[in-house]
Amino acid sequence: MSREQMNIVIVGHVDHGKSTVIGRLLSDTNSLPEGKLEQVKATCARNAKPFEYAFLLDALKDERSQGITIDIARCFFKTAKRDYIILDAPGHIEFLKNMVTGASRAEAAILVIDAKEGIRENTKRHGLLISMIGIKQVIVLVNKMDLMEYSRDVFESFVRDYGKFLSELNVTPLCYIPVSAFYGDNLVSRSPHMPWYEGPDMLSQLDVLTNKEIPVKLPFRFPVQDIYKFTEEGDDRRILAGTVETGEIHVNDEVLFLPSRKKSRIQSIELFNAPVFERAQAGQAIGFTVTTQLYIPPGEMMVKVSENRLPKISCRFKANVFWVGNTPMIKDKVYKLKVATARVPVKLAEIVRVVDAADLSAMVSQQVVNRHDVATCIFETLKPIAYDLGQDIEGTSRFVIVDHYEIAGGGVILESLEVQETDLERHVKDREYRWDRGYVSREERKIAYSHCGKFILFTGLDKDDRTKVLAKTLERKLFDSGCKAYYLGFENLETGLDADQNYAQDSREEKIRRLGELGRILTDSGQIFVTTMPDLDDYDIGNLKKLISPYEAFVVNVGTSSFQEFKSDLNISKADDPREAINRVCKLLKEKEIIFEYSI
Amino acid sequence: MDALNKLEAQSVYILREAYRNFKNLCMLWSIGKDSTVLLWLARKAFFGHVPIPLVHIDTHYKIPEMIQYRDKLAREWKLNMIYGENTEAIKNKLTFPDGNADRLTCCRSLKSEALKNTLSGEWIRYRLNHKTGQYQPDENKEPYSGVIVGVRADEEGSRSKERYFSPRDRYNEWNIGDQPPEFWNQFKTDFAPGTHLRIHPLLDWTELNIWEYIDREHIPITSLYFDQGKGVRYRSLGCYPCTCPVQSTAKNTKEIIEELKTGKFSNIAERAGRAQDKEDSGGLETLRREGYM
Structure with a gap:
């Protein structure tokens, strides 16, 4: 049985003594490798610098020269009770993102305040962020008590002032400890210099912290991280891989995937080099097979049908965010949202307020979210996502925002909101309003060409060439009978019109947008535009239909359908004779009066 | 869940994130215990398969048992096994054991240089042909954009500052002062063309954890x-x-x-x-x- 481990982050304003606290702790608990202390002392002597415990941590050269912690360093030490990893987070404002990085994986926080210098901006900012990140266990160290003559009054005024600030953030520290890290007062044992202090020393306080319980009691959430089908050695399992966020599930339980709303049932629980399990629970990185052939993309959330507390699904939500990007977060720019395993394009719709970390007052008129701001905002995703609210489930309510390859912000979803009008709908309305029309009308083109302009889309789940062959055959047939038909494979866009786009993996929405805009133009020109795009879901087709309005799409599904509720105009099964299938398409086009009887 | 289960779950999650986001991914296998644990974790993450090529940098001064062990396991586990080397330096005897370089220069040349050029595909890569049992020049010369490495934070100071997903620029340099944030379980999985990422699934493991895990899982x-x-x-x-x-x-x-x-x-x-x-x-x-x- 391996020992319990706990991650603790240590935060506070620059120079308030965080690294000294850890250096001293490592040294006093004999956690340093043999000779390390002597080595650092010798280096100091050689460079004629007074020895500081902080040097033990600031192991990197450029830190030693600047004397500040640039990044988080992990230190390992143990007590009789458990093993600790201490994350030393930098206190300098420039490195706030590093501080949050450290804090976001900690179970508890030690907040260090310099008794002489007092509460500074980052003392407050770090308090605010700790509350936002969701750390519940906080220990406040009032450091450098030696410089204040170990005064009880000084200590108690800190307890009052900072306690008031923290309580506004709903943070109640477990305790306040007066210490002098440099002299080791109240760190690993009670100090004789402060007999008036009756609380625990820091080390004893650490040992009474508790690790978060594995959330098996909460509703089951399994964000699908990936779908594997490794065929080597005759393996035919199709495995949904991921980590169970909360709750538990059994073989044979009925499951629902969100936001697609597809349903299935657990067939098996998959783990390598382990016995067969009938149950999976929170915390496990695991896999499942399901009883039906189910096609869902990674990023869907699997939940249990029998549980009634389902995640929210929407395109709009309110959230608290902190921004660490080099450029401010602005409205109407497309960012990438990563929540659990889902990745979707997102826009900042509204800034509700920006919090001033110094006094927690709200600034309501700010138009952008600047670097190091903490704000409450409303976001709109270009596609519905499944998520929970921060107060319900942590793992599925936390997100990051990616701006040009970099994680630029993080946040927690507070509230699910209804969408009045999506961004796309606004765009299309605006586009149509501004459309500059030529002198030739739609009706005139129809008479001249003997058919309507039309957007015909062949789709289906399978990415084989069959769909394309059908589409091209239709183009041929329409052309041969005098129609102005034009086939364009969507791949052609990537190497041509969209070649300037450096398509990242999740830019499917952008591809769809471009195809839709092109469809709108070609249909308007009176042609029959035939194209293919595999594996579209209901939202994708909804977006395409909106984009080509005021025209309508004609959708032909080939083989297995990728749609959940959307009904295609025509379904062609794999077994159908291609020529017969194309005849059916033409027949339906005639019925719908897109092409006229005499033209074919 | 005990500490080892938690570490295992976190490493598996990271490996799956890497596999999901990188097209040209590889894993460095030094034959040592840490990267062998990493290899085992890959089998966990991918349910017995290792869908990622394993890259070993052969300095030709490795202890001979290491190479035998590497090839034995590669055959048994059907690994996509690749090795690279600094052919020129070895041929021209520009090494510490030959007396023509100090230790650091030798490391730089036989390991860092060889690694850099093997990853970028500029130098020849040798790939194990499972049919013949022999290594042969690999036809794939594409650079690897994601490299999974088994470093641990407790090894020494600079490693304690690593991220799980750590970017390197096109010159392979690591900008320690400006590393990407990692909030909760969200890592840097987007990267500009020409850059690549090092991925460190074992960052939180200690030497003791490694041995406890080897013992528990019976990893050879x-x-x-x-x-x-x-x-x-x-x-x-x-x-x-x-x-x-x-x-x-x-x-x-x-x-x-x-x-x-x-x-x-x-x-x-x-x-x-x-x-x-x-x-x-x-x-x-x-x-x-x-x-x-």
């Missing part, structure tokens, strides 16, 4: 780590001219765990047997900035 590990009756064993593996065995009679994983917990190694750094670390106070850091693992 090279016998160099165990005393073969002469009262010495290796604690860390590398090139034989620069790696010294330690005095120890630990003959199996259980005895190593006991030794680490209570014995004479509980307070001695693991890399103490590695001579190149000692050449200047920031020796390993200098190497790591340049791409050393």
Whole structure:
């Protein structure tokens, strides 16, 4: 049985003594490798610098020269009770993102305040962020008590002032400890210099912290991280891989995937080099097979049908965010949202307020979210996502925002909101309003060409060439009978019109947008535009239909359908004779009066 | 869940994130215990398969048992096994054992340079052909954009500052002062063309965790780590001219765990047997900035 481990982050304003606290702790608990202390002392002597415990941590050269912690360093030490990893987070404002990085994986926080210098901006900012990140266990160290003559009054005024600030953030520290890290007062044992202090020393306080319980009691959430089908050695399992966020599930339980709303049932629980399990629970990185052939993309959330507390699904939500990007977060720019395993394009719709970390007052008129701001905002995703609210489930309510390859912000979803009008709908309305029309009308083109302009889309789940062959055959047939038909494979866009786009993996929405805009133009020109795009879901087709309005799409599904509720105009099964299938398409086009009887 | 289960779950999650986001992904396998645990974790993550090529940098000064063990496991587990080397330096004897370079320069040339050029595909890669059992030049010369590495934060100072997903620019450089944020379980999985990422699934593991896990999972590990009756064993593996065995009679994983917990190694750094670390106070850091693992 391996020992319990706990991650603790240590935060506070620059120079308030965080690294000294850890250096001293490592040294006093004999956690340093043999000779390390002597080595650092010798280096100091050689460079004629007074020895500081902080040097033990600031192991990197450029830190030693600047004397500040640039990044988080992990230190390992143990007590009789458990093993600790201490994350030393930098206190300098420039490195706030590093501080949050450290804090976001900690179970508890030690907040260090310099008794002489007092509460500074980052003392407050770090308090605010700790509350936002969701750390519940906080220990406040009032450091450098030696410089204040170990005064009880000084200590108690800190307890009052900072306690008031923290309580506004709903943070109640477990305790306040007066210490002098440099002299080791109240760190690993009670100090004789402060007999008036009756609380625990820091080390004893650490040992009474508790690790978060594995959330098996909460509703089951399994964000699908990936779908594997490794065929080597005759393996035919199709495995949904991921980590169970909360709750538990059994073989044979009925499951629902969100936001697609597809349903299935657990067939098996998959783990390598382990016995067969009938149950999976929170915390496990695991896999499942399901009883039906189910096609869902990674990023869907699997939940249990029998549980009634389902995640929210929407395109709009309110959230608290902190921004660490080099450029401010602005409205109407497309960012990438990563929540659990889902990745979707997102826009900042509204800034509700920006919090001033110094006094927690709200600034309501700010138009952008600047670097190091903490704000409450409303976001709109270009596609519905499944998520929970921060107060319900942590793992599925936390997100990051990616701006040009970099994680630029993080946040927690507070509230699910209804969408009045999506961004796309606004765009299309605006586009149509501004459309500059030529002198030739739609009706005139129809008479001249003997058919309507039309957007015909062949789709289906399978990415084989069959769909394309059908589409091209239709183009041929329409052309041969005098129609102005034009086939364009969507791949052609990537190497041509969209070649300037450096398509990242999740830019499917952008591809769809471009195809839709092109469809709108070609249909308007009176042609029959035939194209293919595999594996579209209901939202994708909804977006395409909106984009080509005021025209309508004609959708032909080939083989297995990728749609959940959307009904295609025509379904062609794999077994159908291609020529017969194309005849059916033409027949339906005639019925719908897109092409006229005499033209074919 | 105990600590090992948590570490395992986190590493598996990271491996899956890497596999999901990188098209040209590889995993460095030094044959040592850490990267062998990493290889085992890949089998966990991908349900018995290893869909990622394994890259080994052969300095040709590796302890011979290491290469035998590498090829044995590669055959048994059907690994996509690749190795690279600094052919020129070895041919022209520009090495420390040949007396033509100091230790750091030798490391830089046989490891860092070889690694950089093997990853970028500029130098020849050799790939194990499972049909013939022999290595042959690999036709794939595409650069790897994601490289999974088994470094641990507790090894030494500069490694303790690593991220799980750590970007390197096109010159392989590591900008320690400006690393990407990692909030909760969200990592940097987007990267600009020309850059690549190092991925570190074992960052939070300690040496003791590694041995406990090897013991629990019965991971086959090279016998160099165990005393073969002469009262010495290796604690860390590398090139034989620069790696010294330690005095120890630990003959199996259980005895190593006991030794680490209570014995004479509980307070001695693991890399103490590695001579190149000692050449200047920031020796390993200098190497790591340049791409050393």
